[in-house]
Amino acid sequence: MCSRVLALGLVATGVLVAAGPCDIYASGGTPCIAAHSTTRALYSSYNGALYQVQRGSDKAKTDIKPLSAGGVANAAAQDSFCNNTTCLITIIYDQSGRGNHLTQAPPGGFKGPEANGYDNLASAIGAPVTLNGQKAYGVFVSPGTGYRNNAASGTAKGDEPEGMYAVLDGTHYNQYCCFDYGNAETSSLDTGNGHMEAIYFGDCTSWGSGAGSGPWIMADLENGLFSGLSSGKNTNDPPISYRFTTAVVKGRPNQWAIRGANAASGSLSTFYSGVRPSASGYNPMSKEGAIILGIGGDNSISAQGTFYEGAMTSGYPSDATENAVQANIVAAKYATTSLTSGPSLTVGSSVSLRVTTSSYTDRYLAHNSSSAIITQAVSASSSSTLKQQATWIVRTGLGGGNSGCFSFESRDTPGSYMRHYDFALRLGTNDGTKQFAEDATFCPQTALNGLSADSSIRSWNYPTRYVRHYANVAYVAGNGGVHMFDAAASFNDDVSWVVASGFA
Ligand SMILES: *[C@@H]1O[C@H](CO)[C@@H](O)[C@H](O)[C@H]1NC(C)=O
Ligand SMILES: *[C@@H]1O[C@H](CO)[C@@H](O)[C@H](O)[C@H]1NC(C)=O
Numbered sequence: 411m412c413s414r415v416l417a418l419g420l421v422a423t424g425v426l427v428a429a430g431p432c433d434i435y436a437s438g439g440t441p442c443i444a445a446h447s448t449t450r451a452l453y454s455s456y457n458g459a460l461y462q463v464q465r466g467s468d469k470a471k472t473d474i475k476p477l478s479a480g481g482v483a484n485a486a487a488q489d490s491f492c493n494n495t496t497c498l499i500t501i502i503y504d505q506s507g508r509g510n511h512l513t514q515a516p517p518g519g520f521k522g523p524e525a526n527g528y529d530n531l532a533s534a535i536g537a538p539v540t541l542n543g544q545k546a547y548g549v550f551v552s553p554g555t556g557y558r559n560n561a562a563s564g565t566a567k568g569d570e571p572e573g574m575y576a577v578l579d580g581t582h583y584n585q586y587c588c589f590d591y592g593n594a595e596t597s598s599l600d601t602g603n604g605h606m607e608a609i610y611f612g613d614c615t616s617w618g619s620g621a622g623s624g625p626w627i628m629a630d631l632e633n634g635l636f637s638g639l640s641s642g643k644n645t646n647d648p649p650i651s652y653r654f655t656t657a658v659v660k661g662r663p664n665q666w667a668i669r670g671a672n673a674a675s676g677s678l679s680t681f682y683s684g685v686r687p688s689a690s691g692y693n694p695m696s697k698e699g700a701i702i703l704g705i706g707g708d709n710s711i712s713a714q715g716t717f718y719e720g721a722m723t724s725g726y727p728s729d730a731t732e733n734a735v736q737a738n739i740v741a742a743k744y745a746t747t748s749l750t751s752g753p754s755l756t757v758g759s760s761v762s763l764r765v766t767t768s769s770y771t772d773r774y775l776a777h778n779s780s781s782a783i784i785t786q787a788v789s790a791s792s793s794s795t796l797k798q799q800a801t802w803i804v805r806t807g808l809g810g811g812n813s814g815c816f817s818f819e820s821r822d823t824p825g826s827y828m829r830h831y832d833f834a835l836r837l838g839t840n841d842g843t844k845q846f847a848e849d850a851t852f853c854p855q856t857a858l859n860g861l862s863a864d865s866s867i868r869s870w871n872y873p874t875r876y877v878r879h880y881a882n883v884a885y886v887a888g889n890g891g892v893h894m895f896d897a898a899a900s901f902n903d904d905v906s907w908v909v910a911s912g913f914a
């Protein structure tokens with residue numbers, strides 16, 4: 411019983427079912443006090459809501475639950491609820507029973523991009539995956555997106571012990587502050603060293619760093635991303651970029667650790683385990699017990715990353731308990747799935763993109779001579795210059811890992827691609843940077859206007875945003891947002907395009 415209880419649980423029916431990560435933590439004497447996942451139940455008996463989505467069309471909300479107790483999220487319920495419109499993740503429920511739900515993060519030391527200073531919410535479709543072959547969606551955090559609970563109960567305070575893990579996309583990160591999951595300030599302000607203890611993932615080098623060029627799992631302890639004993643570089647913390655990465659941070663009086671693994675196979679390695687940093691404020695710690703996702707403790711909102719599941723515990727979990735959690739994650743069989751849908755595109759083909767909004771259907775996406783991308787009326791009798799400006803060569807997506815998404819190279823300016831910059835579409839020269847590659851990657855999907863021959867084309871790195879024409883200029887636009895070009899009126903038609911053969 412004792413040896414088996416880590417991996418298996420016996421339910422009332424007498425049927426053996428795989429335990430969830432939080433059953434395992436409980437067996438280890440360090441129960442979850444927060445359990446967040448949009449992909450699956452983290453307890454074998456959990457049958458309640460995993461997350462809530464809100465759709466753009468009528469602002470209605472619905473809860474997404476597991477297909478069965480302990481199971482994978484019912485992605486089909488989301489797909490059907492969100493059909494022909496956009497959906498945002500409004501709540502990531504706490505499965506622990508403590509009500510430590512994560513909702514749209516309020517303004518803090520840094521203000522979010524919403525009109526009221528709140529952070530953005532994540533698209534409900536930005537991070538599709540499969541678990542044991544069943545589709546589910548993760549939380550794709552673009553810069554500006556964040557979730558928080560400043561009134562959490564049961565989280566570690568002061569120098570109390572805690573543990574936490576998260577399953578992340580190791581290929582989605584950046585160098586800015588801070589893609590975090592864990593314990594933070596209840597005021598959304600930087601209240602000093604040691605007031606946080608959270609998992610950080612990315613390649614920020616402003617405070618600490620590990621071996622090579624990253625990305626790394628580090629601990630955000632406030633005013634410091636720590637990769638080991640001291641602030642600065644600790645080469646025992648290796649770069650880790652598995653498509654599915656397990657990240658672990660835990661801390662207790664004068665002891666803390668960083669661990670990591672491939673979430674799809676193998677076991678956890680320990681990258682640091684030892685005493686607290688010697689800089690003042692970190693021993694003892696002054697943890698405050700709020701919970702953050704995708705942002706820093708002071709609401710720093712510039713980072714990006716993807717979160718699939720995670721939990722925080724009461725008490726300092728043993729390595730053996732965490733190893734059993736890792737085995738459970740591997741058994742969940744996270745795998746990639748297509749980010750595109752609708753009419754297929756062929757790499758190397760020459761295409762044009764025609765407006766579908768009525769009264770504008772003679773217009774096509776075209777760049778002008780100052781590299782803006784606008785819509786222009788184009789026809790067989792147009793000049794060859796205009797025809798070339800309105801023609802795009804489909805390329806494999808420059809960014810987004812092996813996302814299966816695409817980039818659009820200019821017909822008349824080889825080496826230049828459609829990209830967004832400040833949310834306007836522009837023609838830009840590929841400068842080889844990760845930023846350019848990601849800004850120039852787009853994922854076509856079934857058109858929001860509901861017409862099967864058309865496509866909507868969303869930004870890979872801002873999945874709430876779609877290629878849209880507005881006053882004859884092209885943007886990546888959200889469905890009802892703070893910019894004029896985010897206007898909800900006519901959104902579905904303005905983001906739906908006929909992808910036809912190129913003019914030239
Ligand atoms: C969404 O609507 C389209 C067109 O009306 C339909 O073909 C498709 O099956 C629907 N999808 C879902 C998940 O309901
Ligand atoms: C290109 O379009 C942009 C956006 O409408 C505009 O500001 C710019 O003046 C245009 N450039 C030319 C050369 O027409």
Ligand SMILES: *[C@@H]1O[C@H](CO)[C@@H](O)[C@H](O)[C@H]1NC(C)=O
Nearest residue numbers: 490492493494858859860861
């Ligand atoms: C989606 O849009 C199409 C075209 O407007 C419409 O026929 C269909 O009923 C819509 N589907 C849903 C589920 O609203």
